[in-house]
Amino acid sequence: QVQLVESGGGLVQPGGSLRLSCAASGFVFSIYFMGWYRQAPGKERDLVARITGSGALTNYSDSVKGRFTISRDNAKNTVYLQMTNLKPDDTAVYYCARLTTWTSGDYWGQGTQVTVSS
Numbered sequence: 001q002v003q004l005v006e007s008g009g010g011l012v013q014p015g016g017s018l019r020l021s022c023a024a025s026g027f028v029f030s031i032y033f034m035g036w037y038r039q040a041p042g043k044e045r046d047l048v049a050r051i052t053g054s055g056a057l058t059n060y061s062d063s064v065k066g067r068f069t070i071s072r073d074n075a076k077n078t079v080y081l082q083m084t085n086l087k088p089d090d091t092a093v094y095y096c097a098r099l100t101t102w103t104s105g106d107y108w109g110q111g112t113q114v115t116v117s118s
Contacts, residue, residue: 001026002024002027002107003025003109004096004097004108005110006112007020007021008021009112009113010115012116014087014116016116017083017084017085018083018114019083020081020083020096022034022079022081022096023076024078024098030074032098033050033051033052034070034072034096034098035049036068036070036094036095036097037094037097038092038093038094039092039095039111040089040092040093043092045095046061046063047103048060048063048068049068049081050099053074054074058070058071064090067086068082068083069081069082079096081094088117090114091116091117092113093111093114096108097109
């Protein structure tokens with residue numbers, strides 16, 4: 001069965017960095033788009049970064065563009081989200097997702113909490 005397991009969240013000060021990882025199993029990882037969503041308390045879940053199967057194309061929401069970088073290692077069945085210059089507004093639970101189209105996912109991980117606070 002499809003499994004997505006995120007790691008790497010935590011508490012970081014404004015301006016700091018974190019790298020999230022998502023280990024995938026149960027499907028042919030390299031042929032799927034993958035994405036990172038986030039959900040802050042009281043808000044909808046938003047897709048903030050996505051990547052094609054080969055890793056050649058990426059896309060970001062305006063709120064994270066220039067600060068976050070999505071990448072993948074198909075040999076390790078892992079997708080990453082490097083987050084820099086973190087802001088308090090980045091505080092959320094971050095979810096890795098398998099995307100069935102460029103805009104929608106069908107499986108999500110359990111999420112990892114990122115808290116940006118001084």
